[in-house]
Structures are given as structure tokens and as C-alpha cells.
Amino acid sequence: MDRLPSPDSASFLAANCWLDDACIADIDYFVKTLSGIKAKGVRPDLIGSIITHYACKWIPELSGEPSSPVDTDHQPPPESATASWLKKRFFIETIVSVLPPEKDTVLCSFLLRLLKNANMVGAGSNYLEELEKRVAWRLDQATMKELMIPCFSHVRGTLLDVELMSRLVKRFVEINLEGLRSGAGLFKVAKLVDAYLAEAAVDSELALPEFMELAGAVPAQARATDDGLYRAIDTYLKTHVNVTKEERKTLCKLIDSQKLSIEASLHAAQNERLPVRSVIQVLFSEQAKLHSHSNWSRSITNTKSPSPKIGSGPPDRCHSSRDIMTLQQIEIKQLKEHVNKLERRCHLMQSQIDKLVEKKRGFFSWRRLATSANLGAVSVDVADERGEGKGYDSGSIGKQTPVKGKQGRSKTPKPWRQSTS
The missing domain is CATH 1.20.5 (Single alpha-helices involved in coiled-coils or other helix-helix interfaces)
Structure with a gap:
């Protein structure tokens, strides 16, 4: 190729079609051609698209799409596994070295696939570090599928590379704390970390320090809710049944019970895997929430305006509708x-x-019945005395009736007393 297309020409904007030319068959020649394009003052995003297209052409795994069937008629003779591995490693290292210095020129999904293959072939540490920096810069744009990078180390026995994920998250948090990126992406990364932990917790080889390191890499204020973290911790406790009580307490300290939803709080209150102290904290938090919401609703009903202001109630994390x-x-x-x-x-x-x-009612009805029976007996005694002709008047009858009743009972003892004598 003697003449390069002009940066402003239409042929250069269709760079993908231009790269499909058979003249680009050697990576060394591609690097020289790319250097000439950079010297023309081409925009970095176009250079990034050229590199992405060229890399996906020679390594189909970098495209993220299922590979097409291989044409065996025009297939070159097979190489040995070692030669193929070395060639792939050299190609990946070369691609990393020609990436534009601007970190927003290549998609995060392509960088994650490139990082996965670089770990697979054992690329140099400086190339891996450069890829990790670029991925960490755009980690909030990553997908859960691309983050599931297997662990290719022979030392660690985990399925996923949890240490790599921890390094990426820590770098991203440092970038946000320095103010180089907006803080909105931190909430997305927190959700990604909780989902990643829930998937990694199923692995029985995952050690507790690695799990806690990744969970603690995200600041507490970055989580609007701790439901995802609670799900990951519960999955870890369900898989790792040999965790001691002290380790359970240490692990559950990561959860803020005030950030749990009603469904998560109900599940935690009945979860036998959690320590008793954690369950009590959840119950107290729910009780405090109930009191605060009831007081807030009571204050809202007492106000004149039907719609409360955002600042009148309990503190909200976000002010969106x-x-x-x-x-x-x-x-x-x-x-x-x-x-x-x-x-x-x-x-x-x-x-x-x-x-x-x-x-x-039953007590008073029984008392009335007993009173009426006694009054009937007294009236009978009075009638008998009147029949004997003793001549008492109405006033003396009321006074003498109890005495005569007692005398009558003493004169005629009951039958059970006679039987005993």
C-alpha cells in the first residue's frame, strides 16, 4: 500500500471495509500502517475502531460472537499448540501496545475480552496492568457476562478470578474518589459487585478473606440498598457450612440492616444461618422504620399541603420521583x-x-337466685308465726324474722346431724 487514505475522505470513514483487504496479512505491517494513520492526525476513536476490527478478525474470541464454521479447503496447515499459543500471545501484546493513549477510545466489553485472553495466554505483567487500568477506567460500562473471567492460575483453585475483580473495583473507586470520573457510575459498579459475589459465592473453594475483600472494596454509601449484598452473603453461608460463628459475625457486619427492604428483612428474620445478633438488629431496624414512617405520615396529615416536600420527611438517598x-x-x-x-x-x-x-352475668344471676330463695324461706317462717297467733305487727316481723329463723333451725336439726348421733 503506497498511499494512505485521507483522514477526511469517505474511504477512510469506511475503515472496516478497507481493513478487509488482503494486503494486511502481517501484524508488523499493520503496526507500520497504523503508525502512518496516526501521523495523519486521525481521531483516536477511529483508530480504536480500526484496532478493534483488526483484532476481532484474527482472534474471533475477541468479537464476543459465536465463531463461524471454518472453511477446511482454504485452511492453512495446522500449527503446533505451542506455536499457536506463542503467536496469540505476541499478537495480544502488540494490540495492547498500539492502543491510543486516550482511555475512552475502545469499548469496555472489547477490553474485558482482550484481558481474558491475555490472562489465558500468560501475557506480560506490564501489558496486563495496562489492560486493567483501561478496564477500571470504564468499569461502570461493563456487563456481568464479560466480568466472569475464569481463574487461569495454578495456585488458586477458584473458578472465577476474584482477585482480578477486586483490583478492578479498587482502581475504579480510587478514580472516583480523585474526582476524575462522575460518581454516578459508582452505584452501577456496586450492583455489579453484588451480582458477581452472588455468583462467586457458589464456589466452595472461595476463601472468606477474598469474599470480604471484594465486598468491602465498594464504599458503603455506593449501595442504595443492601439486598444484593445480603443475597450474596446468604449464598456464601449456604455453600460454606463450616464457617465458624465468629466468621459469620464478621461477615454479617458488612450488611447495613437499615438498607434492607421489607422482603429481605423478613427473610433475614427467619434465616437460621445468620447470627442471633444480626437477626435482632434487623428486627430493631424494621421497628424503627415503622415508627419513623408512622410519625412521618402523621406529620404529613397534620400539614395543610397534601403533597409533602422532599426535605420534610426522613432523609432520602435520591430525590427522583x-x-x-x-x-x-x-x-x-x-x-x-x-x-x-x-x-x-x-x-x-x-x-x-x-x-x-x-x-x-353468671355470678350475679346465681346471687339473685340464692337471695330469692332465702327471702322465700323467711316469708314462710313469718307466715307460720302469724298462723300461731303471736300478734306481731309489720315492724316487729322484720326485726324478729332472722332470730326466729335461727331458732327454728336449732329446734329442728337437719337429718344428717341426726344420722351421725
Whole structure:
């Protein structure tokens, strides 16, 4: 190729078609051609697309698509495994060395596939470090599928390269703390880490320090909710049954019980794998949430405006309408549960009151019956005395009746006393 296309020409914008020419058959010649293109002042994003297309052409695994069937008629003679491995390693190292210095010129998915293959062929440490820096810079754009990089080390027995993931997350957090990137991507990375931990926790060879190191690599404020972290920890405890009580306590300290949803809190309250202290903290947190939401709703009803301001309630993590609607739905659900509890207590108290009233009614009816029987006996005695002609008036009858009743009972002892004599 004697003449390179102009950077502003239409032929250069169709760089992918130009690279399909059979003249580019050697990587050394490709590097020289790429250097000439850079000297023309081509934009870095176009150079990145050229490198991506060329790499995917010679290593189909880098494209992320299923490989097409091989044409055996025009296939070159097979090489030995060692020669193929060395050739692939040299090619990957060369591709890394010609990447533009700007870190936003190549997609993160392509960089992750390149990093996976570089680990597979055992590329040099300086090339791996350069790839890790570039991936960490755009980690918030990664997908869960591309992050599942196997562990190719003979020393560690885990299925996934958890240490590599920890290094990427730590680099990304450092970049955000330095203010080089916006903090919005930190929430995406936190979700990716929790999902990654849930997948890695199934591996029985994953040690507790590695799990905790990756879980603690994300700042606590980056997690809007700890449901994903709780799921990962529960999966780890379910797989690793030999974890001691102290290790369980240390692991559960990573969870903020105040950031758990209602569903996660209910699951944690009945989870036998968690320490008792963690379960108690979850219960106390739910009780505190219920009181705070009930107080907040009570204050809202007392205000004149029907729609509360964002700053009038409990502190929100985000001020978006979606978060406010979610918070209102949670509040309504908790209030319904609280009302149902109060109704059950009212029904229980009402049933107890009814039982007490029935007991009192039975007691007073029996007392009236006994009183009426005694009055009937007294009237009979008075009638008998009147028949004897003793001439008592109405006033003396009331005074003498109890005495005569006693005398009558003493004169005529009951039959059981006679039987005993």
C-alpha cells in the first residue's frame, strides 16, 4: 500500500471495509500502517475502531460472537499448540501496545475480552496492568457476562478470578474518589459487585478473606440498598457450612440492616444461618422504620399541603420521583400491616371483655337466685308465726324474722346431724 487514505475522505470513514483487504496479512505491517494513520492526525476513536476490527478478525474470541464454521479447503496447515499459543500471545501484546493513549477510545466489553485472553495466554505483567487500568477506567460500562473471567492460575483453585475483580473495583473507586470520573457510575459498579459475589459465592473453594475483600472494596454509601449484598452473603453461608460463628459475625457486619427492604428483612428474620445478633438488629431496624414512617405520615396529615416536600420527611438517598413513589408504596404497605396488627389486638381485647362480662352475668344471676330463695324461706317462717297467733305487727316481723329463723333451725336439726348421733 503506497498511499494512505485521507483522514477526511469517505474511504477512510469506511475503515472496516478497507481493513478487509488482503494486503494486511502481517501484524508488523499493520503496526507500520497504523503508525502512518496516526501521523495523519486521525481521531483516536477511529483508530480504536480500526484496532478493534483488526483484532476481532484474527482472534474471533475477541468479537464476543459465536465463531463461524471454518472453511477446511482454504485452511492453512495446522500449527503446533505451542506455536499457536506463542503467536496469540505476541499478537495480544502488540494490540495492547498500539492502543491510543486516550482511555475512552475502545469499548469496555472489547477490553474485558482482550484481558481474558491475555490472562489465558500468560501475557506480560506490564501489558496486563495496562489492560486493567483501561478496564477500571470504564468499569461502570461493563456487563456481568464479560466480568466472569475464569481463574487461569495454578495456585488458586477458584473458578472465577476474584482477585482480578477486586483490583478492578479498587482502581475504579480510587478514580472516583480523585474526582476524575462522575460518581454516578459508582452505584452501577456496586450492583455489579453484588451480582458477581452472588455468583462467586457458589464456589466452595472461595476463601472468606477474598469474599470480604471484594465486598468491602465498594464504599458503603455506593449501595442504595443492601439486598444484593445480603443475597450474596446468604449464598456464601449456604455453600460454606463450616464457617465458624465468629466468621459469620464478621461477615454479617458488612450488611447495613437499615438498607434492607421489607422482603429481605423478613427473610433475614427467619434465616437460621445468620447470627442471633444480626437477626435482632434487623428486627430493631424494621421497628424503627415503622415508627419513623408512622410519625412521618402523621406529620404529613397534620400539614395543610397534601403533597409533602422532599426535605420534610426522613432523609432520602435520591430525590427522583421514582424513589419518592417507591418510598410511598413502602410506607402504605407498612401502615396497612400496622393497622392489621391493631385490629387483631382490638378483636382479642374485645373477646376478653366479652368473657369477663359473661362471667359477671353468671355470678350475679346465681346471687339473685340464692337471695330469692332465702327471702322465700323467711316469708314462710313469718307466715307460720302469724298462723300461731303471736300478734306481731309489720315492724316487729322484720326485726324478729332472722332470730326466729335461727331458732327454728336449732329446734329442728337437719337429718344428717341426726344420722351421725
